[in-house]
Amino acid sequence: xxxxxxxxxxxxxxxxxxxxxxxxxxxxxxxxxxxxxxxxxxxxxxxxxxxxxxxxxxxxxxxxxxxxxxxxxxxxxxxxxxxxxxxxxxxxxxxxxxxxxxxxxxxxxxxxxxxxxxxxxxxxxxxxxxxxxxxxxxxxxxxxxxxxxxxxxxxxxxxxxxxxxxxxxxxxxxxxxxxxxxxxxxxxxxxxxxxxxxxxxxxxxxxxxxxxxxxxxxxxxxxxxxxxxxxxxxxxxxxxxxxxxxxxxxxxxxxxxxxxxxxxxxxxxxxxxxxxxxxxxxxxxxxxxxxxxxxxxxxxxxxxxxxxxxxxxxxxxxx
Numbered sequence: 001x002x003x004x005x006x007x008x009x010x011x012x013x014x015x016x017x018x019x020x021x022x023x024x025x026x027x028x029x030x031x032x033x034x035x036x037x038x039x040x041x042x043x044x045x046x047x048x049x050x051x052x053x054x055x056x057x058x059x060x061x062x063x064x065x066x067x068x069x070x071x072x073x074x075x076x077x078x079x080x081x082x083x084x085x086x087x088x089x090x091x092x093x094x095x096x097x098x099x100x101x102x103x104x105x106x107x108x109x110x111x112x113x114x115x116x117x118x119x120x121x122x123x124x125x126x127x128x129x130x131x132x133x134x135x136x137x138x139x140x141x142x143x144x145x146x147x148x149x150x151x152x153x154x155x156x157x158x159x160x161x162x163x164x165x166x167x168x169x170x171x172x173x174x175x176x177x178x179x180x181x182x183x184x185x186x187x188x189x190x191x192x193x194x195x196x197x198x199x200x201x202x203x204x205x206x207x208x209x210x211x212x213x214x215x216x217x218x219x220x221x222x223x224x225x226x227x228x229x230x231x232x233x234x235x236x237x238x239x240x241x242x243x244x245x246x247x248x249x250x251x252x253x254x255x256x257x258x259x260x261x262x263x264x265x266x267x268x269x270x271x272x273x274x275x276x277x278x279x280x281x282x283x284x285x286x287x288x289x290x291x292x293x294x295x296x297x298x299x300x301x302x303x304x305x306x307x308x309x310x311x312x313x314x315x316x317x318x319x
Contacts, residue, residue, distance in 0.1 A: 001051045001058075001101075002031035002310055003065075003093040007108025009039060009073035009082055011288025012298035016108060018043050019300035020307060021062040029311035030058040031106065034089040037064045039073050051101050065092065075294025078111050083118030086110055090125075094132045097279035103314035104280035105129075106306050109288045112155075123155035126274050129281055139176045139275040141249070142258060142285055143309070146265040147239065148249040149258035150177050150275075161254040165197065165210065170218035174251050178227045180275040181248055184313045193238055193247035194219050194231030195257060201234045215253075239265075259285075268301040271309050280313045282306040 004020075007013030017033050018040055024030070032054035037045050044061035048054045054063030067089045071081040090110075096102035112124055122128040130138035141150045152173045153161035174192055181190035194215060195201075198208035205212060215232040222229040230247070237243060238250060239261040252258035262270055263285065270285030284302035292298060 001055050002029055002104050002106050002307060002314075003051070003096045003102035004031045004033045004035075004307070005089040005093050005105070005107045006033065006035040006067060006086060008078055008086060008111045008114060008288045008290075009036065009069055010075060010078040010293060011109055011111065011290055012293050013108030013288070014039050014073070015293070015296070015298045016284070016300045016303040018062070019298070020303050021058075023300065023304055024307065025059055025062075028058075029307055030055060031307055032058075032063040032065055034065045034067050034092050036069045036073075036085070037066055039069070040064065051096060067092065076290045078114045078288075078290065080114055080118045083115050083120065086115065087120070090128065091132060094129065094279065097281075098133070104282065104310035106303070106310050107281065107283040108303070109284065109286060111288050111290070125272075125283065126154065129274055129277060133277050133279060135277050137172055137176065138277055139173050139180075141177065141180070141273045141275050142262045142270055143273055144262060144266045144270045144285075144305075147244055147262050149252055149262050150174075150249055151252045151255050151258040153254050155255070158254060158256075162197075165214060165253055167214050167218040167221070170194070170215060170251065170253075171221050174218070174222050174227065174229060175225065176276040177249055177251065178222075180273075184275075184280070184316055185248075186316055187248050189228060190249065191247045192222070192227060192229045192249055192251055193233055193243070194222075194229055194251045195235045195238060195253055196232035197235075197253045199234075199236070201232045268299055269305045270302055271306045273309065273313075280310055280317065282310040282313070 046061040057063040093105040181187040202211035211232040272283040274281040
């Protein structure tokens with residue numbers, strides 16, 4: 001049984017939860033929402049007290065572990081009064097996974113701006129989950145059927161990403177990625193392609209020296225560890241079909257370098273996976289979509305993919 005958080009109640013999370021239950025109620029994977037039952041409409045909903053109870057309920061109704069909202073949710077109009085409920089939903093899901101009651105955590109999209117205004121002290125979901133589980137270096141992977149990407153620097157400005165990029169950060173990120181590919185994705189000998197930072201991977205130093213000064217030493221350290229790491233690869237050519245066939249995950253230097261190719265290839269089925277945690281966590285690879293919330297236009301494909309991948313990873317971990 002998976003634990004699904006509410007996300008921002010003014011966004012599309014509630015619609016996605018309802019659609020995912022319709023799609024999965026017969027064949028699974030089964031999940032329970034940690035949400036306000038009153039806002040989940042159009043399907044049978046059953047408030048439950050435990051995930052054990054939720055297993056029996058799932059085929060006939062969406063099981064919900066109640067998390068009341070402080071203010072009525074209005075689609076497209078986020079309300080900081082509900083920040084506490086959003087955070088509490090995440091915290092409860094993590095506790096259930098840590099206790100072994102939930103096989104994995106799947107998170108609906110949050111609005112970081114809404115949470116920041118309420119005093120949220122973490123850059124995003126990934127960092128918050130790291131703090132909740134005691135993981136000092138959680139790693140964000142985005143995956144779909146075409147590509148897996150892992151950014152070394154994540155929710156910081158591009159200037160901060162450039163200033164903070166180090167060989168040590170690349171090595172730590174790649175080690176966590178390789179371990180997850182082996183242990184969770186079932187890839188015995190993971191192949192990592194490490195991106196350059198500059199155009200043409202620096203063009204031999206003519207367009208920057210970060211490749212020689214930072215990235216190449218990191219790749220050498222990874223190879224010394226026995227990790228099949230190659231690069232630095234020119235970022236403008238490493239995501240072609242032929243190039244993608246040569247690696248299992250791309251280690252990218254900053255957020256958009258990783259996410260633009262993945263979302264261009266197939267955003268609808270993209271899944272965010274947090275690596276390095278003592279629990280399994282996945283999430284759809286999109287935001288709250290306040291602009292279409294409540295209009296019946298939200299595509300549940302990414303959430304359904306996140307639920308299915310979470311269940312697959314949980315089975316592999318328990319095998």
